[in-house]
Each structure stands twice: as structure tokens, then as C-alpha cells.
Amino acid sequence: MHTVWKGSISFGLVNIPVKLHTATENKDIKLRQLHKECNSPISYQKVCPVCDKEIKNEDIVKAYEYSKNKFVVLDDEELEKLRKENEEKAVEIIEFVKLEEIDPIYFERSYFLAPDSGGGKAYALLRKALSDSGKIGVAKITIRSKEQLAIVRVYGQTLLMETIHFPDEVRNVEEVPNIPSEDKVVQKELDTALMLIDQLTAKFEPEKYQDDYRTALLELIEQKRSGEVTVTATEKEAVVPSDMTDLMAALQASLDRTSKKKPTVRKRKTKEKKEA
Template sequence: MHTIWKGSISFGLVNIPIKLHAATENNDIKLRQLHKECHSPISYQKVCPICDKEVKTEEIVKAYEYTKNKFVVLDDEELEKLKKENEDKAVQIIDFVKLEEIDPIYFERSYFMAPDANGGKAYALLRKALKESGKIGVAKIIIRSKEQLAVVRVYKDSLLMETIHFPDEVRNVGDVPNIPDEDTVVKKELDTALLLVDQLTTVFDPDKYTDEYRTALMELIEEKKSGNATVATQEKQPISPSNTTDLMAALQASLDKTKKKKPAPRKRAAAKMKA
């Protein structure tokens, strides 16, 4: 399993060297865009609209747009320094809370935590403490140059870290338009709805839920492959030396032909010019 972050996390005076591994993956089927005429993949270039030219990676800088078309430019050295200054502060469990106190809207992404070298004992200690207390740890950590709020909890036999949104990243529900008044619900309708909920209530089994669209799309792709309904990208043919020679010969012949058609100067006009 690929390591995406390596460092340590601590609670109190206990320091645990760890590695993070992505706990989930996106299994969406990725479709490429091709030119309909020749089936070549479409490429995208970074182009400056003012200079009207392609911009190389080393020519790009980061900036914050504080108002329309007004920017504060930040160079890589400044950002790297800021990152280093905050890295040491971002790996400590600062609170222990109950999981049910955190609304699911805050949860973002899950990571398996594995102990690094000599971290097994401290890892097992934190896992046991969380199990016995029924609590989860709230921590801050920097991942990919971004400070993240996170929770650490037990998942089966491992520790799992889940990044969560900061409060200012969760939008105000009061801004959602057209939310109906709860008082409009009729009791008879509510009783029927509760009966339906009761009939559909079961124990959560994640294995019973599948991505039906992805399955159908993959079946369609396999069907087209089996029926040989495929296309291939055409390679761009370079101009061969023979083609170049032929082109030069054609250009030279055109010049020679033009010279032959050019009218000679009239003798009478030439004589008048000598006089």
C-alpha cells in the first residue's frame, strides 16, 4: 500500500512515528476525450491569453486574488518556509471527544495509520486507550501543504485518521433556499412515512450496495471490445527526406515555369531608352 505521508503524531508525551495510507479509492471509469476525425487524444496546454503563448511550469507563480484581477504573488520559498514553521505544530492530538458529537458533514477523507519503525508499542497503547475510553482524538496535521483538522479513531484492528472540515469550511444551512416549514406536515402522511421507514429498516451491510452505472458502463465497454468496435490513435507521420526532395523539386519547377512565362522587354522601348 502506497505511503502518502510520513511523520509522527503525539498525545501528551507519547510520540508515535506513523505512515499514512489512503483508506479509500475512486473507482470511477475514466473516459478520455478524442478528436472525432482521427481519434487522437486531446491535449490541454497552459496558455497566457495576453502573451498568446504556451507557459512552461517554471514560468508559473502562485498568487491570491484578493479582488477582481488584483493579486498578491507568493513565491515558493515563502510558502515552503511557512509550511516548515507549522509542520511541528500540526501533529499533536489536542482533544479527546465522542464520535457521535461530530456531525458527518464535517468528515472529508479517511487514511489508515501504520506504525513506522519503533512505533509499534506506542501505536498499540493509543489504540487500546481509545478502545477502552470509547473516545476519538482530535488533531491537526499538515498534508500536502495544507493544515488539516483530523480525528483519530479505532477501525477494526488499526488506527484510522479522518480529515474533517474546519467550521468555516462548512456552509451556513440558513443560506439554502426554499426549505419548507416543518409545520406543513400532515400527521396521517407522517404516520405512513414512519411505517415505510420501519419496513425498510435493516442492519447496514456495505457489500449489498454496488455502483450499477459503473457496472453497466464496464459491460458496454467489454461488449464493444468483443465486437471489435474499437479505434486506434493515428501516429503523426513525419515528412520523409523523399517528400522533402519532391517538395523542393516542385517549388523549383514552379520558379522555372514562372521565369519562362515572364515577357521579354520590347526592342523599340529599349532603343528609345538608349537614345
């Protein structure tokens, strides 16, 4: 399992060296875009709309747009300094709370925490303490230059870290349009709805569910591949520079001219031998 971050987590005076592993994966099927005429994959270029030319990575700088077409440019050294100042810090658990106190809207991404060299005992201690207390730890961590709020909890025999949104990243629910202000519901309709919910209530077993669209798409792709309903991208022909073309033409002309002269020379030498 690939390690995405190495550091340590601390609570009080206990310090735990850990490795971070992504707990989930995106299984969306990625489809390429081809040119309909020749089936070649479409490429995307970074082009300056003013200079009307393709821009190389070394000619690009990062900037923050604070108003329309007004920017603050930040160089790589400044950004790297900020990143190092934050990433080199240990992840400190700030406080402990109950999991049910956090609304699911805050949860973002899950990571498995594994003990690094020498961290097994402290890891087991935190896992046992969280399990017995029924609490989770709230911490901060910087991943890929972004500071994240996170929670640490027990998942099976593993410590799981889940990044969660900061409060200002969750939009105000009061801004959602067209929400009824009062419950104007007919009692008979409510009773029927409650009866339906009761009939469909079951224990959550994630194994029962699957991505039907992804499964169907994979089956369609396999059917087409097995039936050889496929296309092959057209390879781009190598373009010979004009000066190279001129050179080749000149070399070929020289070769032709030389080959025509050689028989004449041979005849002359033969004639000279006869006269001798």
C-alpha cells in the same frame, strides 16, 4: 500500500512514529476525449490570453487574487518555507471527544495509520486507550501543503485518521433557500411514512451495495472491446523542417548530377587506353 505521509502522533508525553496510507480509492471510470475526425486524444495547453502563446511551467508563478484582476504574487521559496514549517511538526492530539458529537458533514477523507519503526508498543497503547474509553482524538496535520483538522479513532485493529473540515469550511445551513419553516404534515401521511420507514429498516451491510452505473459501463466497454468495436488513434506525421527539405533536395540533386558524370569519365579513360 503506498505511504502518503510519514511523521508522528503524540498525546501527552507519548510519541508514536507513524505512516499514513489512503484508506479509500476513487473507482470512477475515466473517459478520454478524442477528436471525432481522427480519434486522437485531445491535449490541453496552458496559453496566455494576452500574449496568445503557450506558457511553460518555468514561466508560471502562483498568486492570490484579492480583488478583480488584483494579485499578490507568492514565490516558490516563500511557499516551500511555510510548507516545511508546518509539515515538520508532529501531529499532536489536542483533545478527546465522543464520535457521535461530530456531525458527518465535517468528515472529508480517511487514512489508515500504521506504526513506523519502533512505534508498535505506543501504537497499541493508544489503540487500547481509545477503545476502552470510547473516545476519539482530535488533532491537526499538514498534508500536501494544506493544514487539516483530523480525528483519530479505532477501526478494526487499526488506527484510522479522518480529515475533517474546519467550521468555516461548512456553509451556513440558514442560507439554503426554500426551506419550510414549520412542519405542516397531515397525521395520516406521517403514519404511512413511518410505516414505510419501518418496513425498509435493515442492518447496514455495505457489501450489499454496488455502483450499478460503473458496473454497466464496464460491461459495455468490455462488449465493445470483445467485439472489436474499437478505434486507433492516428499518429501525428513527423514534420520535416523546411531547411531540412531544402538540404535533402540539394543532396539528391548533387547525387544525381554526380551519377550522370561518372559514365562519361569512364568512356574517356577507356579511349585513352586504346590510343596508348
